[in-house]
Amino acid sequence: MEMETSAATPTRPPRLPAASPSPSPSSLRLWRSAAHRNVRNQWSHLAAAKDQWLDAAADGRSHAAGLVNAHLARRNMSATDLGVLKDMPGIRDKASSKLARREEQYSGMLLSSYKKMVRALCHLVKASRSMRSFSKVSPNGSVAQFSERQDDLNDSGDGGGAPVFKWFSILEFEGLAQELVEMFVSDLKLKRLLVLELLSITFKEGVEHQASLDWGDELYDGESNELQSIGLQSGETCPLPENWCADISGSQRPGNPPSHEVLQVYLTAWLVNVNINKSRIDEIFELVEEEMKIKLS
Template sequence: METSAATPTRPPHQAATSPSPSPSSSLRLWRPAAQRNMRNQWSHLSAAKEQWLAAVADGRAHASALVNVHLSCRNMPAMDLGVLKDMPGIRDKANSKLALREEQYSGMLLSAYKEMFSDRQDNLNDSGDGGGAPVFKWFSVLEFESLAQELVQMFVSEQKLKRLLLLEFLSIALKEGVELQTSLNWGDELYDGESNKLQSIGLQSGDAYSPPENWCAERLGSQRPGNLPLHEVLQVYLTTWHANMNINRSRIGEIFELVEEEMKIKLS
């Protein structure tokens, strides 16, 4: 009678272990998730850029309308009304209408400013940096982040300049008539919840939102009650708003072109 072979057993002193994946195997597991995350993040950046530029264009239109109405109101006492000049109360009625339009355009300008802020999209599925390996073909996670930071810094700098101009535009309405002593300061909230919004998207740390670099408080007209800016100054403000002084459109195009070529997708 044959004796059956004993079932092989693992020696008790050896723990069961799975072989560690090789570096190349780990990268194969990491790369698809990293690529998906990178596409999502850059798609969000592209959409935020377009939203910001559209809001800036709307803001300039509203600011131009506000300035025109303000100048009409300021010039009303000396304005030649032609055959209407002897109509009782015509200037007061015209001023009342202009004041309402001034308030309307101020609100529309403030709404455009709010639209410049895109909700922050934190990376909740961070798959790591892959040890510096390329995510697609050439660029590592760190290199993608460096390009994104370059973009963000442009818009942060320009956002602060836009807010500075917004203080001036909104203040010209406050300096009419009984509101002569009212002024806006950099630290004031321009709308309820602005500070919370700035903190939520990472533009404000604590209670302070740092002003633009090389900003001189003494030059801010909104902090000098009763000092209405000249027509020429208001035109410079409008031109500066439109120019996007801190935005290098050529460089932005280069960055997105590089990213699209690397990812082999079209972001916009």
């Protein structure tokens, strides 16, 4: 259901209870000035990271399609009609070798796109957790300073729940940011599952199971640390949509490569960004831009 907004009275998310006592009017003015700058900066970071994630996902889908096409062409090479080329010595072996190299190239590019998605998600999470402005203890105490780090345990950095600009408190900005993050986290889990499946098809047919990728494996050096920094483990995955599960599970017989139909399902799952609600993302940024009276992108 679309949420209507107007320039005069933007629709607001439910107000959450304040996490700290209200500061004095003079302290609040100083805090709000710092909070203005910080919240604008963090939402600019969120907008940039969101775009980086979507760009990397689009590139990943293109590389995944190239990988699937090269794999299917190589797999079907023995039955392919080569026409007048069929009598050339070693033509099928040469074509198969070239397609195998293409698979390796597309696999590398797909993994690179996935890595960019993880990095973009790390930036999203960091920005979503950096909305607050805490009072900073200065040596002489003559000038009020603020920081993203909490020095005073009694200072929650949220201005006592006061609006930062006109309507939204820090908690409400954080709630909107967390809603964004949850979408991208959920879709990254699904895409990681698909990356594992797509990279696994590049192994030669007939290899033993232990030579294949497993859910707990790192897909690139440092992946586990990056995922753990945002509260994920490398083995965490998200199930495919229910109406696709029968096709997917039917392909998972030991030693059997996924069928052409299943590979197309994988590509479709990647293309549609199953867990990303683009209209809601646009709505969130419109609300924030109206609240802050700036354009983020």
